[in-house]
Amino acid sequence: xxxxxxxxxxxxxxxxxxxxxxxxxxxxxxxxxxxxxxxxxxxxxxxxxxxxxxxxxxxxxxxxxxxxxxxxxxxxxxxxxxxxxxx
Amino acid sequence: xxxxxxxxxxxxxxxxxxxxxxxxxxxxxxxxxxxxxxxxxxxxxxxxxxxxxxxxxxxxxxxxxxxxxxxxxxxxxxxxxxxxxxxxxxxxxxxxxxxxxxxxxxxxxxxxxxxxxxxxxxxxxxxxxxxxxxxxxxxxxxxxxxxxxxxxxxxxxxxxxxxxxxxxxxxxxxxxxxxxxxxxxxxxxxxxxxxxxxxxxxxxxxxxxxxxxxxxxxxxxxxxxxxxxxxxxxxxxxxxxxxxxxxxxxxxxxxxxxxxxxxxxxxxxxxxxxxxxxxxxxxxxxxxxxxxxxxxxxxxxxxxxxxxxxxxxxxxxxxxxxxxxxxxxxxxxxxxxxxxxxxxxxxxxxxxxxxxxxxxxxxxxxxxxxxxxxxxxxxxxxxxxxxxxxxxxxxxxxxxxxxxxxxxxxxxxxxxxxxxxxxxxxxxxxxxxxxxxxxxxxxxxxxxxxxxxxxxxxxxxxxxxxxxxxxxxxxxxxxxxxxxxxxxxxxxxxxxxxxxxxxxxxxxxxxxxxxxxxxxxxxxxxxxxxxxxxxxxxxxxxxxxxxxxxxxxxxxxxxxxxxxxxxxxxxxxxxxxxxxxxxxxxxxxxxxxxxxxxxxxxxxxxxxxxxxxxxxxxxxxxxxxxxxxxxxxxxxxxxxxxxxxxxxxxxxxxxxxxxxxxxxxxxxxxxxxxxxxxxxxxxxxxxxxxxxxxxxxxxxxxxxxxxxxxxxxxxxxxxxxxxxxxxxxxxxxxxxxxxxxxxxxxxxxxxxxxxxxxxxxxxxxxxxxxxxxxxxxxxxxxxxxxxxxxxxxxxxxxxxxxxxxxxxxxxxxxxxxxxxxxxxxxxxxxxxxxxxxxxxxxxxxxxxxxxxxxxxxxxxxxxxxxxxxxxxxxxxxxxxxxxxxxxxxxxxxxxxxxxxxxxxxxxxxxxx
Numbered sequence: 001x002x003x004x005x006x007x008x009x010x011x012x013x014x015x016x017x018x019x020x021x022x023x024x025x026x027x028x029x030x031x032x033x034x035x036x037x038x039x040x041x042x043x044x045x046x047x048x049x050x051x052x053x054x055x056x057x058x059x060x061x062x063x064x065x066x067x068x069x070x071x072x073x074x075x076x077x078x079x080x081x082x083x084x085x086x087x
Numbered sequence: 088x089x090x091x092x093x094x095x096x097x098x099x100x101x102x103x104x105x106x107x108x109x110x111x112x113x114x115x116x117x118x119x120x121x122x123x124x125x126x127x128x129x130x131x132x133x134x135x136x137x138x139x140x141x142x143x144x145x146x147x148x149x150x151x152x153x154x155x156x157x158x159x160x161x162x163x164x165x166x167x168x169x170x171x172x173x174x175x176x177x178x179x180x181x182x183x184x185x186x187x188x189x190x191x192x193x194x195x196x197x198x199x200x201x202x203x204x205x206x207x208x209x210x211x212x213x214x215x216x217x218x219x220x221x222x223x224x225x226x227x228x229x230x231x232x233x234x235x236x237x238x239x240x241x242x243x244x245x246x247x248x249x250x251x252x253x254x255x256x257x258x259x260x261x262x263x264x265x266x267x268x269x270x271x272x273x274x275x276x277x278x279x280x281x282x283x284x285x286x287x288x289x290x291x292x293x294x295x296x297x298x299x300x301x302x303x304x305x306x307x308x309x310x311x312x313x314x315x316x317x318x319x320x321x322x323x324x325x326x327x328x329x330x331x332x333x334x335x336x337x338x339x340x341x342x343x344x345x346x347x348x349x350x351x352x353x354x355x356x357x358x359x360x361x362x363x364x365x366x367x368x369x370x371x372x373x374x375x376x377x378x379x380x381x382x383x384x385x386x387x388x389x390x391x392x393x394x395x396x397x398x399x400x401x402x403x404x405x406x407x408x409x410x411x412x413x414x415x416x417x418x419x420x421x422x423x424x425x426x427x428x429x430x431x432x433x434x435x436x437x438x439x440x441x442x443x444x445x446x447x448x449x450x451x452x453x454x455x456x457x458x459x460x461x462x463x464x465x466x467x468x469x470x471x472x473x474x475x476x477x478x479x480x481x482x483x484x485x486x487x488x489x490x491x492x493x494x495x496x497x498x499x500x501x502x503x504x505x506x507x508x509x510x511x512x513x514x515x516x517x518x519x520x521x522x523x524x525x526x527x528x529x530x531x532x533x534x535x536x537x538x539x540x541x542x543x544x545x546x547x548x549x550x551x552x553x554x555x556x557x558x559x560x561x562x563x564x565x566x567x568x569x570x571x572x573x574x575x576x577x578x579x580x581x582x583x584x585x586x587x588x589x590x591x592x593x594x595x596x597x598x599x600x601x602x603x604x605x606x607x608x609x610x611x612x613x614x615x616x617x618x619x620x621x622x623x624x625x626x627x628x629x630x631x632x633x634x635x636x637x638x639x640x641x642x643x644x645x646x647x648x649x650x651x652x653x654x655x656x657x658x659x660x661x662x663x664x665x666x667x668x669x670x671x672x673x674x675x676x677x678x679x680x681x682x683x684x685x686x687x688x689x690x691x692x693x694x695x696x697x698x699x700x701x702x703x704x705x706x707x708x709x710x711x712x713x714x715x716x717x718x719x720x721x722x723x724x725x726x727x728x729x730x731x732x733x734x735x736x737x738x739x740x741x742x743x744x745x746x747x748x749x750x751x752x753x754x755x756x757x758x759x760x761x762x763x764x765x766x767x768x769x770x771x772x773x774x775x776x777x778x779x780x781x782x783x784x785x786x787x788x789x790x791x792x793x794x795x796x797x798x799x800x801x802x803x804x805x806x807x808x809x810x811x812x813x814x815x816x817x818x819x820x821x822x823x824x825x826x827x828x829x830x831x832x833x834x835x836x837x838x839x840x841x842x843x844x845x846x847x848x849x850x851x852x853x854x855x856x857x858x859x860x861x862x863x864x865x866x867x868x869x870x871x872x873x874x875x876x877x878x879x880x881x882x883x884x885x886x887x888x889x890x891x892x893x894x895x896x897x898x899x900x901x902x903x904x905x906x907x908x909x910x911x912x913x914x915x916x917x918x919x920x921x922x923x924x925x926x927x928x929x930x931x932x933x934x935x936x937x938x939x940x941x942x943x944x945x946x947x948x949x950x951x952x953x954x955x956x957x958x959x960x961x962x963x964x965x966x967x968x969x970x971x972x973x974x975x976x977x978x979x980x981x982x983x984x985x986x987x988x989x990x991x992x993x994x995x996x997x998x999x
Contacts (some may be wrong), residue, residue, distance in 0.1 A: 014101035017110045026097040026103045033785070039170055049320065049340070050313050053173035054104040057096055059127075059153035067219060 004045055010038060027053075107159040107166025114706035121330055124154075130761070131158060131806070132672040133662050134172040135238075135655045136899050139163060139308050140664025141172050145656060147675050153174040156678045159804045163288060163668065165908045166350035167307035170893060178654065179665010179679075183639055184846050185651035186680025190214060192994075196491065199626075199647055210693070211648055216695040218631035218647075220603035227706040228257035228582060232601045235550040236608035237264030237541030240660030241669075242776040243685040244544035245556070245783045246743065247607060250693050253574050255701055256720055258561055258586025259601065260863045261552045263544035263609040264538060265589040269504040269984035270457065271534040272546060275510025278520075278866050279440065281839025282546055283790060284533050285526040285821040286495070287809055291318055293529030296486050296494040297327045297892040300515070301990075305336035306893040306953075308499070308535055315445075316340050325845070326486055328357070329918065332462045333890060333918070333956035334374060345479045346957055348884060349991040351465035352509060354872040355480065356514035357456035361485040364450050370523030374867070377519050377835050382850060386412075386430050387438035389506050389876045390590075390980030390987075397597060401940035409435070410745040412876075413697045420455050420878055423850070438982040439509075440841055442846045442853040444863075444869065452850055452869040463697070464872070466677040468957035478668030485949070487518060494519070494527035500538055500890060504989045508981035510870035513696055517867045525820040525865075527836060537666035543663015545632035547792065552586035557786035558841065561585060564714070573785050574742070577726035580702065583712040588985040590615060590978055596632075597624040606642050607685050612950060613641040614965070616976035616987045635685055641971070650688055653678035658686070659763055659776040661800060663810075667818075670807030671800035673761040687765045690743050698741060699734035701920065718729050730968035744771065748778035757798045757982055759788075781853060791838065837865040875991045876979055879959060881952050883921065883939060887958040889972050894951075916949035917996065918931065920958045924950050927997060934999040937963065941993055942974030945999050965989075 002013050005025055015024040025042075027034040035053075042051045102120035104420075105112050105982065132166040134141040146154040153364055154175040159166040168175075173956065188211040193201035204261040222230045233251055235244065251260040272700035275282045291297070291314045304312040311460055319325045319340060330352070338344040340703050347355060363369055377631025392398075395872050398406045412430050417425040434440070443451075455796040462477040487494055489808070502511045507788055525532040536542050549555045559566035567581045586596050593615055595601035625632055625645040636644040643649045657678040659673040678684070705720040715721065724734050732741060753766035753774040758861050775798045784794050793811040800807065810816040813828045820826040830836040844858040850869070917937055929935055931950045936943050946963055965970045976990035 010165075012097060012101075014098070015105045015110060015112070022110060023563050024110065025110075026100050027244075028097075032174070035173075037537045050316055052169055052309065052313065054107050054168055055100045055154070055156040055175055056168075056173050057100055057154040058177060059096075059148065066382060068408065 001075070002049060005042070008038070010034075010042060011042075088552045091288040094121050098760050102168050103156055109159075109166070112248075114545040118486045127153060127761075130673055130675060132175070132675070133670045133807075134168070134539065135175055135178065136171045137308060137538060138538055138665040140539060140662060140666075140668055140670060140807070141168060141310050142670065143168065143172060143175055143671075145176060145675050150676055152179075152676055157755040157950050158806065162309045163666075163806075164663070166312060167310050170369040171630050171968040172310075172361060175656075179637065179657065179676075181638060184679060184682075185639060185643075185649060186636055187651060189649040190682070192646050197647070200632075203649065212692060212695060215631075215633055215692065216650065218756065219603050219699070222631070223255070225701075225979075226602055227602065229259060229586070229707055230253055231255060231257055231603040232259035232587065232595065233261075233603070234589060234592065234604060234606040234609060234611045235262035237261050237262050237267055237538030237545040238361055239540060239544040239685070240552065240658070240776075241540065241544050241548060241783065242660065242779040244540075244550045244690070245546040245779050246686050246689045247773075248548055248550045248556070248903075250335055250583060250689055250738065251704060252555065252561070253570075253576055254693060254696065254742055255384070256580060256582045256584050256705060258552050258584065258594060259595075260539070261587065261589040261592060262550050263589065263614060264505070264543040265551070266614060266983060266987050266989070267500070268503060268534070268541045268546065269503060269539040269588075270508025270512050270981050271536075271978075271988035273439070273509035273984040274516065274534070276515045276552060276558075276839075276841050277509065277868065278513055278841050279822070279837050279839045283667055284531070284665065286528075286531040286533050286755060287668075287819055288527050289315065289819065290531060290533060291315055292496045294318070294495045295325055295529070296485070296496065296655045297325070298330065298483070298490050298496045298776075299328070299337055299341070300330045300496060300498040300782055301332075301505075302497050302499040303331070303335045303337050303890070304497065304499075305339065309890050309893065311535070312337065312340070328483055328486065330483075332886075333960055333962055335954050336362060343479055343482060345467040345476070345483065346467035346471065346495060349466045349888070350506070350875040351461070351467070351872065352502065352505075352511050353514065354417075354456060354461045354464050355483075356511065356518060357421075357453050357872065358458060358480060358563065359484050359487055359518050360514075361453040361456045362522060362801040363488060363518065363546055366452060366488060366491075367486045369521050369542055373523030373835075376833060376864050377863070378835060379861055380869065381441050381442045381845065382444050382448075382452065382869045383441035384434035384438065384852075385871055385873065386432045386434050387982040388432040388836060389433035390982045390985060391978065392594065393435065393945055396981070397594075399619075399941060405940060405979075407877045415874055417872065418874050423452075423455065435982060439903070441866075442848040444848060444850060448850050449869050450869070452871070456872075461803050465546040466557060467960075469959065472956065477861070482940045486522075488523065493760060494524055495521075495529065495959050496532045497535050501990065503986055504746045505986075506875060506981060506988045506991070507870070507873055508988070509983040510868070510981075513868040514640050514870055518866065519870075520867050521863055526820055528820060531928060534665070539664065540586065542598070542665060542667065543669055543843075544660065547663060547787075552588050552591075555581075556783060557790055559786070562929050570786075573782070575730065575745075577702070577723035577730060579714065579721050580718055580723050582710070583715065584707055584710045588984060590987060592978060593624065595619045596621065596628060596630055599630075604630065604631045604632050606636070606646070608635070610636070610640040610642045613971065615978070616973050616989060617941050617978040618971060618973040618976075624672065629698055635688055637682065641669055649878075650689070651680060651682035653682050653684040653764070658765060661780065664807075667809045668807040669794055669800060669810060671797075673758060673801070674700060675761070675764055677762065677764050683768060684765045686779075687768050690769065690775065693738040697734065698724060698727060698732060698736050698738070698875070701738065702734075720974050732773075741789040743775070743779075744769075744773065748775075749784065751778035751781060794849050832863065836863045838863060842845070864870040875988075877977055877992050879993045883995045884959075885919075885994050885996060887937065887939065887975065887992050887994040888960070888962045888990045889965045889976055890962065891966045892966070897905070915946055915964055915970035915999070916952060916957055917946040918952050919996065920948050920956055922958070923958055923961075924948055925994075929996070929998055935973055935996050936999050937961070937972070938974040939977070939994045941977065944970050944972055944974055946970045946972075961994065
């Protein structure tokens with residue numbers, strides 16, 4: 001299990017407690033969606049009963065804001081009702 | 088960032104995590120962790136998301152949130168977070184965060200067909216006031232509405248409810264919690280006479296048996312599920328059974344999975360009840376001392392409109408069932424009638440009426456629910472052998488009945504979002520009460536709450552069309568009098584006529600009865616079923632819709648005015664979770680730009696109106712109440728003047744910034760250096776959130792809903808308290824003499840006061856007018872199986888259910904800030920059985936059209952996902968704006984609770 005985890009991108013295994021079967025890892029990722037996908041990958045590993053994120057540090061994030069496509073950038077443009085709403 | 092700093096942070100994070108979950112670490116590691124966080128300030132908070140109510144710690148530095156972690160001292164989650172809770176610190180930093188009010192204008196004036204243009208707060212309130220006055224003058228209190236929320240903080244919900252009910256005298260405030268917990272509330276009030284669960288989360292660690300019904304806890308209450316998993320894995324005797332309509336992740340930990348057909352939960356409960364009776368396993372001592380038997384009418388419709396005037400032509404066949412139902416062969420047996428009988432739905436307007444029956448009648452009623460009958464009716468997976476399904480049902484009954492087993496039943500939306508949601512909630516209590524397995528550690532039916540404060544705010548504060556705080560209701564004169572006393576209102580200020588529930592507010596917008604609506608802390612134009620109707624109403628009818636939100640949601644896009652709103656850690660607040668735990672947090676960082684809290688917006692708006700505008704005579708169509716002239720709310724201005732008010736007083740002065748509240752000063756030592764931008768923006772040196780909480784508290788103290796004082800929730804050693812909090816002590820199990828100070832006699836007392844005097848009757852109707860008192864007792868209801876109103880047929884041949892998935896909260900407004908809506912491909916998937924896909928020439932990852940009588944959307948097919956439906960059944964989550972599944976969903980509701988059944992309608996699926 002520890003080996004499998006170490007092989008995943010951005011994952012470091014830090015602590016393990018064999019008696020309770022718990023492992024503490026850190027995960028680094030570029031974007032929020034990568035963080036979510038990373039957790040899903042861990043949950044999908046065989047023999048993993050539970051995987052939850054406990055501690056989230058983003059002090060040093062250069063970009064707090066997610067990238068938004070240019071046409072949505074101006075506040076006025078949010079008035080554009082996407083076509084699918086009208087069908 | 089340099090390598091050493093990054094490594095340092097990782098080490099620190101790992102150390103904090105290990106400490107949070109109680110793993111032993113060396114002193115050096117712990118010291119390193121402390122150093123990395125040296126200039127951070129940690130403060131306790133509550134997760135923004137689900138009804139579990141996990142505690143989190145928030146770290147701030149230089150006016151920014153820099154980290155969050157699960158709170159190791161929180162009894163709910165003991166340091167864990169789920170993936171949503173993990174993102175609590177980031178949700179306010181999406182780039183399309185609204186920072187200015189925006190109004191549709193052309194040529195410098197409001198124009199409903201105009202484009203959104205930034206305006207000042209004053210301009211926004213000017214137009215709001217103008218439009219409100221117009222709607223109010225034309226339609227009276229019934230012409231204005233507030234879409235409220237189970238995600239309101241307690242002060243927000245209280246301010247909104249007080250302004251609407253005491254100020255504008257309108258009961259048209261109803262929360263999205265109507266879509267979530269209304270059926271559960273009806274179940275509680277009908278059964279116990281008082282709202283909210285008797286137990287708490289510690290039941291998990293006491294119980295031997297966890298039965299989940301229509302609740303995908305693994306995805307929707309993950310931290311509670313982690314506690315259940317831990318219990319199961321560390322104890323071989325514990326059993327977990329998952330009753331569900333589609334295989335999901337909750338089944339992975341379950342010992343047994345029972346797949347049942349939509350709506351047949353009604354029959355399965357009755358099978359269990361019949362087994363209890365047949366095996367003579369009724370706990371006669373408990374039942375005779377603490378319970379009575381009851382039943383009600385079956386012909387109550389499905390909560391649809393009584394007319395097809397507004398229906399799209401394709402909807403007519405479903406719509407017709409509202410007035411007349413032709414019983415199928417299952418219903419005939421279940422309801423002791425004849426197959427093919429056409430039953431007029433005569434009790435649509437009085438569905439809640441009920442009466443006492445004898446135990447003999449109860450036995451007679453459950454008699455048809457044999458294993459053979461129920462198994463054949465309920466088998467949900469055509470691929471499973473009937474014998475196997477029967478075996479599982481029998482095992483389920485065994486588990487409930489086993490005298491040596493403690494049992495907890497958990498449910499959420501499978502039971503609540505149900506055309507007979509109130510019935511199936513009552514049935515859960517039926518079984519637990521028959522067995523005497525209720526209101527004690529490890530034993531009890533426990534209604535899980537979806538939203539973070541559906542309990543603490545929507546239900547307890549009463550932001551509903553029929554409610555007032557602390558379980559009071561607008562229809563009860565004694566309750567109104569009590570509210571008028573606490574709120575210092577003249578007699579008969581309050582409107583005794585129940586207002587429009589949330590789906591009805593939408594219907595009222597559609598037929599022009601409501602002309603001003605304010606949306607607060609929710610996204611109703613995405614979240615309400617049969618959305619095509621409501622979007623059209625918002626954009627095309629003559630009305631004015633205001634949306635307060637931090638982000639541009641679908642509701643914002645179809646509105647006329649958008650107000651930028653502060654998010655959770657940008658304000659002071661309190662939430663109440665599913666186990667009655669009220670928890671509090673301080674403002675951590677200021678809101679961006681001109682965003683302001685909902686409390687500030689409500690208070691500022693209230694400054695625009697004077698008593699003379701609202702407390703004169705007002706028309707309310709259909710109002711018929713003793714002490715009121717028909718159709719009219721009286722002029723109370725004369726009495727107001729006797730009380731010391733002037734008709735020129737503003738609602739702000741009367742309802743909010745009154746003498747008592749202004750004595751609650753800001754700054755306050757409880758802040759410990761934290762700011763309060765609401766207090767500063769109001770600029771009058773008083774602490775609105777605390778003052779409002781103090782006033783609200785009066786309703787509950789001594790009335791079975793006691794909350795502690797405001798400052799207590801902010802103490803460093805407190806992680807919330809489960810009410811009633813009496814003499815500083817919280818209540819773990821209610822109605823149980825060992826734990827509940829309100830129990831006066833016996834070992835159990837169901838002291839809830841509502842609906843505790845009933846006439847008696849037989850299984851079909853009351854037979855005498857004389858009412859018997861049921862003080863201290865709970866009701867065991869008989870409710871029959873009834874079929875879902877819209878089922879798959881030749882034209883729309885698949886079931887569609889909707890719901891949540893783990894990583895997305897509700898309509899994705901907080902956890903989905905990337906504009907997927909403008910991508911070519913939608914992301915929300917339709918989960919379907921591979922054979923159903925094959926049969927339609929569809930492959931995994933194809934884009935398909937999902938179409939019902941009401942509308943259509945496109946989605947991506949998933950046949951191998953974490954939700955594995957049986958054949959004939961599909962599931963689509965509702966978070967994705969680009970897969971707007973509520974255009975397809977059906978606005979049938981439980982007629983008693985008015986909660987929409989999002990789980991069952993018929994669709995066809997074909998390649999796009």
